[in-house]
Amino acid sequence: MHTTTEPLLRVSGLSARIGDLPLVQEVGFEVHRGRTLAVVGESGSGKSITAAAVMGILPPQITAEGSVFFDGTELLGEPAKRRRARGGAEIGYVFQEPMSALHPLLRIGTQMIRPLRHHLGLGRREARDQALELLEQVGLGRERKVLDAYVHELSGGMRQRVMIAMAISCRPRLLLADEPTTALDPTVQQQILGLLVRLREQLDLALVLISHDLGLVARHSDEVLVMYDGRVVEQGPTAQVVDRPEHPYTRALIDAAPRLGRRPDRLPTIDGAVLEQTRAMAGGAR
Amino acid sequence: MLRQRFQDLVRDRTAMAGAALLGLMIALAVLAPLLGGDPYRVDPTITLRPPSASHWFGTDEKGRDLWTMVVHGARTSLAIGAVTTALAVVTGYVLGVACGYFRWVDAVVMRVVDGLMSFPSIVLVISLVGVLGDGVATMITGLTVVLIPMVTRVVRGAALAVKAMPMVESTRSLGSRTSWVLLRYVAPEALSVTIVQAALAFSVTVLSVAALSFLGIGLPPDVPSWGTSLSAAQQYFYSAWWIGVFPGLAIVTTVLGLVLLGDGLRDVFDPRSARK
């Protein structure tokens, strides 16, 4: 199933570095509205840096180059102010740890209402109504109690729902979720991923899911991008990548994880040769 | 590991600037008998002379050479500072580690420490010296009593933090003795913050000694001291600015050196609280 329209986000030749140390090299991908791309990789693969580079929230010591083409505009090189203003209104971002990503001393309502008033120009009352509406949308119900609560008073799952409500509040077209369920229990993980996918459909969003767990995001994504050591190893439709991985690294990654119902005596591990080969194939010698 | 930290310290420009200032003052203090004249020689014929080739910093109201007074003042300040700091840091370190590890010690010692901590130290020293009577020993006692809680509290915090770390649970699960845990786990970690506290304690001592002698408390009046010189400046400042300036600069140089060195030590030895 291929859409003929222009992709909402087209990243090409994206590289990021700290000083001389490359973190991400020559990464490229596309995302269309209404579709989900999973970016998968182990720690140090550069997946989170890639997301932060798209969002424009890289720490100052990291520099990015290449192209991040979003809805007809090139974002890299855009003035910081202009870039900042796109946050929330055009691109939403869901962080890994909602506990620390939400302000501990401000009420949930206050934190949700500020962007609503800033981006959508709503009045105080309208913004509050809208915030209630959003809470309902993420499955928390129209609860004033949640708006008046502080983050430490909510459970892990509720926190992440609030975080998502905030990220979609100003009607972005692209939603980036960086390991949105890593801090949560498995049962809650599935609920949150389900919620993200449902919102993607309802709001016609383009969704990018960053994760270390291919098994987790496989059933929620249309396409997968596998990264290793800052480079793209393999990308394609999720079913194809999972069932018939072309690259030995992807294959090894899938096999190395224990899966329900398999019960092997030993797990296949990724040997050094494959990693060496992956490095070489993905981008040549350093 | 210590060597690594020491190298970091040498590379830290703030710390080195502080060390240089402090080193200068220590050199003056050590070489005072060579650099200056006799601090007890009073010459009524040359009172309140401005700085000149024979008297670099001028003379004071009793006709003593001010340069001599300043370098011997450094001797007084730094000697009292060193002894007090050493006593306070060693006691505070031992108490702090013990508090951090043994609950019953903690219960007793921390009540006292809290009581002394949350009290203006200078007032307490003044009162203690008032009760005990003047003298160098009294002053050292008073200052030590005031500084011990400061060190104890910080060391205890560090010790408690170590005790809660998984590595202590890990060594305990091997069956390690308490003495081993204290010696190899708690003590080395607590040492880092103690080093930082030492610089702080030293600077508090130097400032306190200056303040006390400025008020005419603690030190016998004929002992050369920056504070004593400055208190004379209150009367003679208009006619002899140098009495009010040079001893003050000596204090600032010493304390600034300690503050900068302390900041550097904190960056290297206690990076967590340095960011705070």
Add this chain to the structure above:
Amino acid sequence: MTNYLLKRLGALLPTVAVPMVLLFVMLRLAPGDPAAAIAGDSATTEEIAEVRGRLGLDASLWDQFLGWLGRVVRLDFGDSLFAELRVSGLVFEHAQVTVQLTVLALTVALLIGPFLGIAAGTRRHGLLDRVLVFGSSIGIAVPSFWLAVLLIAVFGVVWQVFPVAGYVPFSEDPVLFLHHLALPAISLGLVEAATLFRYSRAGVLDSLHQPFVTTARSMGLPERMVIRKYVFRAAVVPMVTVVGLTTGSLMGGAVVTESVFSVPGLGQLLLTAVQRRDYPVIEGCIFFIAVVYVLLNLLIDLLYSLLDPRIRY
């Protein structure tokens, strides 16, 4: 809350008890005869015995302690050894002046320190930041009494815009009151401003890197709003403790500064008492300062619970 307050008061009891007991013990255990020292070199045996009787030093140590404790609990510190005046009256009268000076100095410190700290923290590594950081290091190194001497020399003696010494009660003439306390308050406040500067700068720097600040930025809020509404809000909480500690060290500093400016406050009372070994007055001063400390600590706790919803008593 009531429960909590009671518990806190219990925890703060050592703040009063420890210094008081320390003084009690030190006086009795100190080498030499305190009574002889107080009575002076030329005192006769009878006079020394009389002083000993007045101090209660002739009883056993345990009886002395019980008697002393009873009086302290009743807030009865007796009379000054040198004037026929109640210690409580003396302390109260002088304390008013010290409290006024402390409040003025705190105002000076609060007007300068946090403001510059925020300015420096939000412009890290800029020229302003470096200058202020260096300035604050010097500020911490300068003893407040030396600053007082310098200020007197410049503003009191050379330019003669401020009086060099003295005190006029607020009720008599508010303008003269401020005029007299201006230099003491500035010399005291400037030094503490340096401490406040350091803490508020560190607080801002710390908050700037918190994940929730990144979240606010990712929501497209302008940097000014992020700093004002998110960074400051987080940085202000730890400042409460620092301001509390500052107030404490200001009271300590006031003791010294008062002597430079001949301000008739608690510091002067204490100094005179120390020089004359007027024990009841020393005890009274320490007791008062300790009580103020306890109240200050409770106030900080209260502010904390108002500012940080995570803390509930």
Add this chain to the structure above:
Amino acid sequence: MTVVLDLDGVGKDFSAGPFFARRRTAAVTSVSLRVHAGETVGLVGESGSGKSTLGRMAIGLLSPDRGRVTVQGQPLASLTPGKMRTFRRTMQMVFQDSSNSLNPRMTLEDLLVEPFRAQGLHTRSQRRHRAAALADEVGLARGSLVRLPHEFSGGQRQRISIARALALEPDLLVADEPVSALDVSVQAQILNLFKDIQQARKFAMLFVSHDMAVVEFISDQVAVMRAGALVEFGSRDDVFDSPQQPYTRTLLDAAPSL
């Protein structure tokens, strides 16, 4: 098969809540469980289920408020602190967070010698010899004996933790989420290592994890905990093929699969 670990009605309370309205809540209500020699029991549950608390009580790092813990026939509660110290060589633990559970000032050799030193076993040269052998057993290069913990990768640090736990040749090993912080590729190696050494040494293992797939791979028996209570216990095949409790089924449904 001999029973190595016998938990009999074991429970533990924790005080929680605000300063004054502090309540005691049960982290573990009352759990009975046996682990035999040569067998691995997987203890699975979500956060707050009490599985780590139970694991710590099993080797005497926490003492239970209720019930009895017996290891190799020895009730732990009756041991004096001194006896407990010596008895620790019978039961060991592998910790979750290897970056914090190793003293950063100790070299690999110090870390591997520490168990013997703690128990006063062997001579100095024998200890070093055994440390080197342990490094071999868990797949750490002998050349790295002089290195400090931060110079190792996460997987290698977990190997160090395992080697330390094995040093005293325990009869019981409790592993508390030992692979949850590791990348998939490293996790596979460590899980294999656990299987290998258990087959070689035949100790009883209580393997605590939140990951159903990991538990299925490593366990012979499976115990499912929820809110401080044991909700299901049985052989691996029984629990995974025909779970009796709806909660177990929920956990199985939530587990990622390809």
